[in-house]
Amino acid sequence: MSTATLAPAAPAPARSRSVLRWVLMLGALSALPAFTVDMYLPALPQVAEDLGSTAAMAQVTVSCMLVGGAVGQLVIGPLSDRFGRRAPLLVGLALHVVTSLLCAVVTDMPLLIALRLLQGFFNSAAAIASVAVVRDRFVGAEAARILSRLMLVIGVAPMFAPTLGTFVLAHASWRWVFVLLAGMGAVLALVVLRFMPETHAPEQRITGGVAGALGGYRTLLRDRHFVALSVVPGLGFGVLMSYVVSSPVVFQQEYGLSQGQFALLFGVNGLGLVLSAQVNAALVRRVAPIRLLRLGIVAQAVITAVLLVVTITGAGGLAGLLVVLWAVLAFQGLIPANASALALTRHGQIAGTAAAMIGAIQSLVAGVVSPLAGFLGGGSVAMASVMLVAVLLAVVVLAVATPAFRKGGWHLPI
Numbered sequence: 001m002s003t004a005t006l007a008p009a010a011p012a013p014a015r016s017r018s019v020l021r022w023v024l025m026l027g028a029l030s031a032l033p034a035f036t037v038d039m040y041l042p043a044l045p046q047v048a049e050d051l052g053s054t055a056a057m058a059q060v061t062v063s064c065m066l067v068g069g070a071v072g073q074l075v076i077g078p079l080s081d082r083f084g085r086r087a088p089l090l091v092g093l094a095l096h097v098v099t100s101l102l103c104a105v106v107t108d109m110p111l112l113i114a115l116r117l118l119q120g121f122f123n124s125a126a127a128i129a130s131v132a133v134v135r136d137r138f139v140g141a142e143a144a145r146i147l148s149r150l151m152l153v154i155g156v157a158p159m160f161a162p163t164l165g166t167f168v169l170a171h172a173s174w175r176w177v178f179v180l181l182a183g184m185g186a187v188l189a190l191v192v193l194r195f196m197p198e199t200h201a202p203e204q205r206i207t208g209g210v211a212g213a214l215g216g217y218r219t220l221l222r223d224r225h226f227v228a229l230s231v232v233p234g235l236g237f238g239v240l241m242s243y244v245v246s247s248p249v250v251f252q253q254e255y256g257l258s259q260g261q262f263a264l265l266f267g268v269n270g271l272g273l274v275l276s277a278q279v280n281a282a283l284v285r286r287v288a289p290i291r292l293l294r295l296g297i298v299a300q301a302v303i304t305a306v307l308l309v310v311t312i313t314g315a316g317g318l319a320g321l322l323v324v325l326w327a328v329l330a331f332q333g334l335i336p337a338n339a340s341a342l343a344l345t346r347h348g349q350i351a352g353t354a355a356a357m358i359g360a361i362q363s364l365v366a367g368v369v370s371p372l373a374g375f376l377g378g379g380s381v382a383m384a385s386v387m388l389v390a391v392l393l394a395v396v397v398l399a400v401a402t403p404a405f406r407k408g409g410w411h412l413p414i
Contacts, residue, residue, distance in 0.1 A: 019146070022137065025196060027150045029089075029188060030130035032096070033069055033123050036181055037062055038161035038266075041248055042259055043174035050174065053109040055249075056374055061109075061116045062245055063371045068120030069127070070363035076125045077132070077356020078216055084200045085129050085136070085352070086192065092125020093189040100182035104175040124359065126188065131355035135344045136199035145281045147337035160270075163263040200352070216353035226354070228401030229343035232297070233336035234361035235394035238369035239304070239387045240332055243269075243325070246373040246383035254379055255318050265322070272326045276333025289338035294404050296334025301395050303327045304388045311380040321380060328387065335394075336362075365390075 040062070048058040072092075079088045099119040106112045130150065138146050168176050220226055251257045251265060280292060307324045310316060316323070340358055347354040369390055376382035399405045 021195070022133075023146065023150060025191060026130040026133055028191070029126040030150055032126045032184060032188060033065075033120070035161050035184060036065065036100075036119065036123060038244065039165040039168075039181065040174075040177055041244070042162050042165045042263065043169055043177055044248060046169065046174045047112070048109075051107070051109045051112065056371075057109050057113075059245055059371055059374050061113050063368075064113050065116040065120035066241070066363045066366045068117035068363075069124040070120075070360040072121035072124030073128050073356040073359040073363065074217075075121075075356075076128050077352045077354075077359070080125075080128055080132055080200065080352035080356075081216065081350050084198050084202075085133055086196065086198050089125050089129040089192060090189055092122045093185050093192070095122035096126075096185040097182045097189075100178045100185060104178035104182070120363070123185070124363070127359050128352060128355050131340065131344070131359065132352040133196075133199050135355065145284050147341055150337075160267065162266045166259045166263045169259070216350040217357065219350065220347060220354060220357050223346060225402050226343050226346050226357075228397050229339045230358045230361050231365075231397050231401075232293070232339045232394050233358065234365035235390045235397070236297075236300075236332060236335040236339075237362040238365045238390040239300070239394075240329070241366040242369055242373055242383055242386045242390065243329065245371065246378065246380075246386075249374070249378040250380045250383055269326055269329050272330035273332055276330045277337065278333075280333050280337055284338070289341055290404055292334050293338040293342070294398070296331045296338070297391070297395055297398060300328060300331040300335070301388075301391045303331065304384070304391050308381070308384040308388050311384045 044058040044062075045055065047053075047061070048055050076088050076092060096119060099115050099122060103112060103115045103119065106115060131147075134146050134150070164180070165177055168174075168180060247266065248262065251262050252259070257265065276296075280296075283292060303324060307321075307328055310320050310324050343358055344354055369386060373382040373386045376385065
């Protein structure tokens with residue numbers, strides 16, 4: 001790999017008065033893929049019926065978007081290290097708008113699946129830019145704190161996206177969900193043009209074309225700690241997406257909730273994500289991110305095991321399920337932000353490529369994991385089983401491939 005400089009890019013000093021602007025702008029960008037998934041969920045039964053397909057195939061449109069996002073991040077990440085953050089982001093947003101409008105007029109399920117794959121590919125540029133820009137401007141515990149603040153904005157997606165989708169469905173067909181997503185992409189492109197400066201200076205960019213980009217991935221793959229810290233948030237995202245994709249079946253079909261009740265429930269669980277992210281942002285100033293990551297992942301594993309027991313036995317009924325599920329999701333805020341900050345700090349000079357690998361692993365794992373509950377029967381037991389396997393794998397990866405659980409392991413560099 002050839003780079004303009006071998007030293008890690010030094011983040012620009014952050015002015016406190018501008019931090020809120022960056023959090024809101026980057027949070028909105030990183031929330032676009034989440035909105036693209038969550039706002040569409042209430043429409044899955046209608047999509048299957050309208051296109052003459054099955055519920056399982058409608059769920060595949062969600063998984064394909066996640067897989068497209070994984071591939072897109074692997075391609076767009078190195079481009080952002082080579083050409084800067086703004087240009088790939090703006091192109092990705094423009095093509096997100098185009099594919100969203102095409103989804104709005106699709107007439108058969110295979111074509112919708114293909115377009116959702118492309119939609120995920122292109123809007124992954126927003127996820128890449130949001131994480132890479134954080135690394136450009138912040139480092140260490142401060143980066144973990146900013147990433148936690150972004151979780152506040154991202155947490156708004158599961159709180160409001162299904163409600164917004166339900167509102168659209170109450171007044172129009174599911175196709176208008178994609179029209180609205182196209183509008184969001186267009187607004188974000190205008191915001192970037194007006195308010196987001198280039199944060200990756202020309203002298204810090206990778207040179208060497210394709211060879212330089214591939215060299216970046218070779219460097220990352222040789223770093224065992226980086227790979228492990230990238231896999232952990234991916235498995236954590238798999239836990240979250242198992243719930244997200246399974247929840248319409250579990251709560252609307254198994255427990256008979258209405259669309260409105262389901263949207264409200266989704267919002268309450270989203271509140272748990274938001275609160276834990278803000279607790280993490282407050283704690284990370286005083287507690288090492290690796291300690292918070294270790295606490296969060298162990299606690300989530302234990303509570304997810306309880307969730308499986310509750311779904312199998314039916315203890316507490318719907319209320320018991322909701323309480324334990326809320327606790328599982330609440331600990332999610334301690335995992336991705338800290339793991340990602342630890343991973344990114346190791347490779348600041350290729351932050352775009354590093355963010356791409358983290359995001360690609362997240363999307364790929366989630367794309368593989370999310371339909372598993374459906375193939376296992378689609379009920380609450382299947383959902384809890386998949387969630388437990390994912391979080392236990394995350395614990396094993398963290399324990400085996402990093403010193404997080406060893407004596408003195410909290411001194412991992414950050």
